[in-house]
Amino acid sequence: KIMAPSSLVRVGGALASIVAGAFVALGQLINLGGTQEYGTVFGQNLVLISHVAFVFAFVGLYAAQAERSGILGQLGMVLGTIGTTLVAAIVFMELAGASGATAAGAALEGVGSLSVYNIVGPLVFLAGIILFGVAVMRAGVFTRWTGWLLIIGAVLGLLGGIVAVQIIFALGAVVAGVGFAWLGWELLSGGGEEAQQPTTRVS
Numbered sequence: 001k002i003m004a005p006s007s008l009v010r011v012g013g014a015l016a017s018i019v020a021g022a023f024v025a026l027g028q029l030i031n032l033g034g035t036q037e038y039g040t041v042f043g044q045n046l047v048l049i050s051h052v053a054f055v056f057a058f059v060g061l062y063a064a065q066a067e068r069s070g071i072l073g074q075l076g077m078v079l080g081t082i083g084t085t086l087v088a089a090i091v092f093m094e095l096a097g098a099s100g101a102t103a104a105g106a107a108l109e110g111v112g113s114l115s116v117y118n119i120v121g122p123l124v125f126l127a128g129i130i131l132f133g134v135a136v137m138r139a140g141v142f143t144r145w146t147g148w149l150l151i152i153g154a155v156l157g158l159l160g161g162i163v164a165v166q167i168i169f170a171l172g173a174v175v176a177g178v179g180f181a182w183l184g185w186e187l188l189s190g191g192g193e194e195a196q197q198p199t200t201r202v203s
Helices: 005-031 041-064 066-098 102-110 112-139 144-163 166-188
Strands: none
Touching: 005 041, 005 166, 041 066, 041 112, 041 166, 066 112, 112 144, 112 166, 144 166
């Protein structure tokens, strides 16, 4: 039996959200054992996979509450998707640096445009998560506190980046990661299906 497109988006988005949340949390915790600049090879591999998964997670979660999340949900999904794509490029370079690739290290230090990515990418990504968290709370399709986890995690991540304290950044990744993993579990368990059903008007 071929899975319907809507079911494919739901299941794929749910699994991607679980993977993204779990891998970003675990990866950033493992990176605490590496250098401040590059983290660890294993940790960065997990973080890279998580940012690829985030693309599908945002789409799947948005589809589950599209009719109720409004403009905030749309902006959160778009900014989150763009941001995670930019961050994935940064993480790829950091992974090369953690592996000891001298060319990657030189690129990270010498390419001016990468500095722009280092600022814009995370900001866009975190802004997308915050807006998406608010949309989750307002839509009422998923458990309300998952939206709070996304918001708190993103704020901690932003704060950790500003003050350059790795443990605060990692804590933000864990909090937001738990939020995404729980959202994925709820979606996989049937959350959002009711919101996607067409409303029958009784005359």
